[in-house]
Amino acid sequence: MIxxxxxxxxxxxxxxxxxxxAPDAATVVLARDAGEVxxxxxxxxxxxHAGSRMAPGAFAFPGGRVEPDDTSPDAERLCRGLTxxxxxxxxxxxxxxxxxxxxxxxxxxxxxxxTGLLLACDGSGASFGSGEAGRERLQQYRARCRSGGGVFxxxxxxxxLRLATDRMVYYAHWITPEERPVRYDTRFFVAAAFPDGxxxxxxxxxxxxxxxxxxxxxxxxxxxxxxxxxxxxxxxRSVGRYPTVAALxxxxxxxEVRPIRPRIVLAGGQERLxxxxxxxxx
Numbered sequence: 001m002i003x004x005x006x007x008x009x010x011x012x013x014x015x016x017x018x019x020x021x022a023p024d025a026a027t028v029v030l031a032r033d034a035g036e037v038x039x040x041x042x043x044x045x046x047x048x049h050a051g052s053r054m055a056p057g058a059f060a061f062p063g064g065r066v067e068p069d070d071t072s073p074d075a076e077r078l079c080r081g082l083t084x085x086x087x088x089x090x091x092x093x094x095x096x097x098x099x100x101x102x103x104x105x106x107x108x109x110x111x112x113x114x115t116g117l118l119l120a121c122d123g124s125g126a127s128f129g130s131g132e133a134g135r136e137r138l139q140q141y142r143a144r145c146r147s148g149g150g151v152f153x154x155x156x157x158x159x160x161l162r163l164a165t166d167r168m169v170y171y172a173h174w175i176t177p178e179e180r181p182v183r184y185d186t187r188f189f190v191a192a193a194f195p196d197g198x199x200x201x202x203x204x205x206x207x208x209x210x211x212x213x214x215x216x217x218x219x220x221x222x223x224x225x226x227x228x229x230x231x232x233x234x235x236x237r238s239v240g241r242y243p244t245v246a247a248l249x250x251x252x253x254x255x256e257v258r259p260i261r262p263r264i265v266l267a268g269g270q271e272r273l274x275x276x277x278x279x280x281x282x
Contacts, residue, residue: 027063071102081166214240
């Protein structure tokens with residue numbers, strides 16, 4: 001529940017402070033049907049390194065900044081079931097419009113870099129990285145992704161792979177409050193996980209990975225067993241309404257996505273969060 005500000009609430013930062021720019025970012029809520037708990041889905045949550053600039057030590061979804069290589073002119077050839085024109089229609093506020101498809105690519109690139117999970121298929125539609133030799137090549141590519149830009153794109157082209165963007169649907173748009181020193185303008189996608197593969201945290205940005213139902217994750221946060229950023233809690237509560245991954249993706253396709261930028265105010269020496277439409281939000 002969001003605390004509402006007292007009457008003496010004031011902005012958490014000086015009114016003449018220039019907000020830090022929020023770079024574009026993409027996040028993927030990777031979901032699978034929970035086999036042991038009927039009528040629920042599980043989502044992948046990653047524990048961020050304690051030294052992270054953003055939400056240190058918290059559990060969140062895979063994601064990060066949209067890089068120039070994600071939005072290359074030939075980005076469409078890296079994707080399955082998604083054209084640049086369709087991406088531009090969905091993310092209609094991204095400029096130039098040709099950059100839109102890069103948000104899908106960035107989300108899956110970050111998933112691969114942080115967990116080793118690659119949502120991509122070869123020409124036959126089979127997932128890449130099965131067998132000992134395939135896993136070894138995948139690990140080599142992942143290690144190289146840390147050394148410089150463009151490796152992810154090169155891997156896809158050299159291996160004849162296409163990202164399974166047909167398993168992804170745009171879901172939410174959150175912008176970090178202007179009062180924060182580190183900010184992102186983040187697009188959230190929901191995606192159906194492949195049935196095989198286990199996440200392997202990179203140990204740099206991510207130190208642990210857990211598959212949890214949204215209800216279990218929120219309950220653990222409330223009990224103090226794990227920390228969830230506010231936005232992660234909101235997305236989890238929303239995703240948890242759907243009994244299966246198929247139902248989640250179907251609902252997401254008709255979902256209206258509007259940008260949400262919370263505000264932070266101080267009341268009684270404590271921070272409180274306001275959402276658009278709350279009293280005192282402007």
